[in-house]
Amino acid sequence: MGVVSSKMGNLGMVTTTLDEAVNWARTGAMWPLLFGLACCAIEMMSTQGSNYDLSRFGMELNRASPRQSDLIIVAGRVTRKMAPVVRQLYDQMASPKWVLSMGDCASCGGVYNNYAVVQGVDEIIPVDVYVAGCPPRPEQLIHGIMTLHEKVRGERVLERINDR
Amino acid sequence: MSMHIPSVLDPAASAKAALPDSILDTHEYANQLTLIVKPSDIVSVARYLRDTKGLIYNYLSDISSVDYYPDYNRPGRFGVCYHLYSMLYNRRLSLKVFLQEDEPVVPTLTALWEAANWLEREIYDLMGIAFEGHPDLRRVLLPEDWDGHPLRRDYPLGYETVMFSFNKDEINQHKPYAKE
Numbered sequence: 001m002g003v004v005s006s007k008m009g010n011l012g013m014v015t016t017t018l019d020e021a022v023n024w025a026r027t028g029a030m031w032p033l034l035f036g037l038a039c040c041a042i043e044m045m046s047t048q049g050s051n052y053d054l055s056r057f058g059m060e061l062n063r064a065s066p067r068q069s070d071l072i073i074v075a076g077r078v079t080r081k082m083a084p085v086v087r088q089l090y091d092q093m094a095s096p097k098w099v100l101s102m103g104d105c106a107s108c109g110g111v112y113n114n115y116a117v118v119q120g121v122d123e124i125i126p127v128d129v130y131v132a133g134c135p136p137r138p139e140q141l142i143h144g145i146m147t148l149h150e151k152v153r154g155e156r157v158l159e160r161i162n163d164r
Numbered sequence: 165m166s167m168h169i170p171s172v173l174d175p176a177a178s179a180k181a182a183l184p185d186s187i188l189d190t191h192e193y194a195n196q197l198t199l200i201v202k203p204s205d206i207v208s209v210a211r212y213l214r215d216t217k218g219l220i221y222n223y224l225s226d227i228s229s230v231d232y233y234p235d236y237n238r239p240g241r242f243g244v245c246y247h248l249y250s251m252l253y254n255r256r257l258s259l260k261v262f263l264q265e266d267e268p269v270v271p272t273l274t275a276l277w278e279a280a281n282w283l284e285r286e287i288y289d290l291m292g293i294a295f296e297g298h299p300d301l302r303r304v305l306l307p308e309d310w311d312g313h314p315l316r317r318d319y320p321l322g323y324e325t326v327m328f329s330f331n332k333d334e335i336n337q338h339k340p341y342a343k344e
Contacts, residue, residue: 081307108327115314115322116306119339126342 022157026070026096027057027149033069034062035089038076040103040135047138057145066092071148072125073141077105078118090125098152100144101127104134173218175199175257182212188239191260198245198258203270206246206261210276213248213257221248221257224273227283229291233317241265242293246273263293272298290315 036044048054048062055061063069066089078086090099101121104110107130109119121127128151131144176190176197186205191198201209213221230243240262248257261270272295273280284295285304292313295301303310312319327335 081305109324113323113326115320119324122342123340124342 019155019157020153023153023155027152029058030070030098030145030149030152031061031063031068032059032071032073033066033089033093034064035072036075037078037082038105040075040106043135043138043141044073044075044102047141052138052142054142054145057142057149059145066090067094069093070096071098071100073100073102074106074121074125074127075102075135077110077112078121078124079116080118081116083118083124086121087124098128098148099125100148101130102141102144103136104132107132110134169252170217172253173216175213175219175221178216178219179209179212182216183209196256196258198260201259201261203261203263206259207271207273207276209259210246210248210273213259214276219250220252221250223249223251224277224279224283225249225256227273227280227287229287229293229315231291231315231317238262242268242291244270244287244293268293269296270294271296274298289313292316 036042046052048060053060059071066072070093072090072093074086090097099121101107105112105117106121107127109117111134113119118124129144129148131140133140136144176187176199179199180187180190183205186202186209187199188202189200191200199209210221213219225247228245228247230245232238232241232243242263242265244261244263246259248259250256263270268291270293272284274284274295274297281298281300282304284298285300285302287293288295288298288301289303289305290313302308306314325331325335
């Protein structure tokens, strides 16, 4: 943050860069999509519960509509039948949007190395952060989310606009 | 006045006496009786077992199917097993039909039990056994455009090589990652 002009007796102004201000807003209330596929979703719910309290990071509010969410946490194995649905949910989300692949199954197929399960959700949607574990503990998911916040804070706003 | 419950009949003996051409064999394992039935007669046998006094196998618990590929020492490659339960007498019975590899078709039981609808669709989906006369024979678990029937033993499992640090470059080259 920039210089606070407190010496002038005026506490109402802060100078900063546009990137920093926008990214501060984006990381401060990154609402996930209300979406879970398997047992990882149980850990995700636990992360949002009072013990781990994801609302500390402004993320306790799961939006039931992809139009209103910024982050999709793919929590569980993606079957080949579910894959088009996941892709459609991702396509319906408004930019800017991020993807977190939670657990081994979503990241690489996990133990389900067979015909029915997509071997990594990154085959259908681009993933920003992978969280290992089967299932990952809430601490691991929070670490993944912190890593994603770190990534978002490093983004340039204009680059993202030109990308999409 | 008390309710009259007809006395119990032996399912194998009475079915053999009533439908001698339809019951090909009986088989007992671990106190569980199985009747081997001629595939074309499965509906009449099931109806007899459901409606006859003293039998009343009125509940269809499940339908399962088996693929004995490749060296099947049996009358056919496929087996379809109907698991019946009598809620009145609290006992169970299985019916089994063997189907040929080139034409795995068996009449549907949906006329007797509505529950057979989805059970038969599941077998059609995963094992590729058709049910003649079924009102709605579509896939139930897999996507509609799926190729083949995964529970058949000659269906490839779809195994992919697991990625480790020594082979990740090679796998990354051909893995279809999403671009956007």
